Amino acid sequence: MNFSFTEEQEYFRKMLQEFAKEELLPHYTKWDREGVTPRHLWKKLGELGVNGLRIPVEYGGSGADCVTTGIAAEEIGRGDFNLTYAVMLNALIGEIINNHAREELKREWLPQIASGEKIVGIAITEPAAGTDAGGIKTTAVHKGNVYVLNGEKSGISVATCGDAFIIFAKTDPELGNRGISAFIVPANLPGVECKGYEDMGNIPVGRGSIYLNDVEVPEEYLIGLENKGFSQVMNGFDLSRLLIGLQCVGAASQSIDETIEHVKARQSFGKPLATYQGIQFPLVTHYTQLELIKWQAYRGLWLRDQGLKHSKESSSVKWLGPKYSVEAIHECLLFNGHYAYTKEMPHEQRLRDVIGLEIGDGTAQANMMVIAKDIIGKEFRSY
Structure with a gap:
């Protein structure tokens, strides 16, 4: 068993961390306030190779494995949760087109998706x-x-x-x-x-x-x-659900990091908030839950890279990833006080954004049904 990333993956993560911190995070709330889709950032992600991670090199993509794609979802999620759709959507769509479309369609659409020129x-x-x-x-x-x-x-x-x-x-x-x-x-x-x-x-x-x-x-x-579209997309959901879990974990982890800095600096009754167990233990709980989801997600992506079954792993990440992330961001908002309830800080937007993925790509109940079918048996499914 080897839980380490390759040297190339670590370099890729570091590059995205710097990009997310310097170019995405400072403007994360701007696009929400203005109601704008920052297409120029989709193009920037194309230049960094993020949009085409699951698109082969011959069509303008990076030809990356699923684990590397997960790194992108996690790190972009820290900077701008909504821009992780460029990772998740394009990975799903890139696989569908590359694996099933005719050559003419691949050559027409995949390079434009990979570059960020077209949003699909x-x-x-x-x-x-x-x-x-x-x-x-x-x-x-x-x-x-x-x-x-x-x-x-x-x-x-x-x-x-x-x-x-x-x-x-x-x-x-x-x-x-x-x-x-x-x-x-x-x-x-x-x-x-x-x-x-x-x-x-x-x-x-x-x-x-x-x-x-x-x-x-x-x-x-x-x-x-013709008539084969359903099976095409069902397999793709196993990938997108894992990426969704990581983008939610990325956003929640960023809120935890920001909150840790806040409670170290903020004084209450003559001591930093960070000295109180009432602050420490909830942060430890959320950190631990997010770490568990993160590594289950990377395990699922590794299984997909090996061509092994991973539906129940994918569904467990999609079920609990958004849930634990919402709970963590909510608590971080409370620990930051009434200013975090305003739009002066990013916690309230992260909370609103992440809640949406408790619904998209399968609700908690739908994902539990997938797991039940796998571990109990198809003949006992409840629907």
Whole structure:
């Protein structure tokens, strides 16, 4: 057993730590306050090789392993939680396109994703289909040399700023989960309409709904085989859930580090707050919980790199990573006093941002169902 990172991975981590501290953290709250998606920073991450970590070198990416991708999620999460979508989304989308799309699509889209020139979202969720992704109602009807898409996607990250989306639609409604296909749909196609939400957090991510009204998508924009889209994305969730856990841990760890400095300096009854067990023990509890999640996440990423099963590890990280991170940030906010309840400090925004990922990519209950199916058996599943 070897829990160490390679020399290259340590160098990569140090580079991202410096970048996050110097260029991301000072402006983290700015984009939230202004309601702006900082596309220039997506391009900067492209220059650093972060956007294309799971994209092969021949398509402009870094061709990195999953563990290295996890390092990026953790460190970027410390500086700007919302920019970790450039890691998590692009890793998921990069794998789907690279593993399943035809060569022409790879050459058209992967270099632009890797460079940060294009932002691409993934659209599965619908008003009546979230955890039950197989229950989507959006349809794609093959007519001549196009597919005609109709439906509504909801709760989609980068809906208001995305240049294109991987849309999942029913190509054979009678087949249920086995009748779903995936398409790359440029946002500027006629019939595509995107509307944003007024969310509690994740403001710079531009979450919203995508409406598809007789959208004609060229048949060559089909990803992989018709009716195979569901299996393509289910495997990808095992990666994104691990990365989500690490981006949440990164944000929470940054709040803990900031709070430790605060309680060392702040005096109460003639002594630093850090001398009281009522401060020490909660911080130790949160630190320990986050460390456990972090190493379970890296173990899951290592298993994926080895081609081994990792669904239950992924689901455990997605279930507890956001939960423990929210609890840690909340306590840090309280320890920093009433100023941390204002928008003068980043804790309140981290709390709002991280809560969103207690929902996205599978709720706690959905992930517990995945684990139960694995350790107890499919025949005893509760749904």
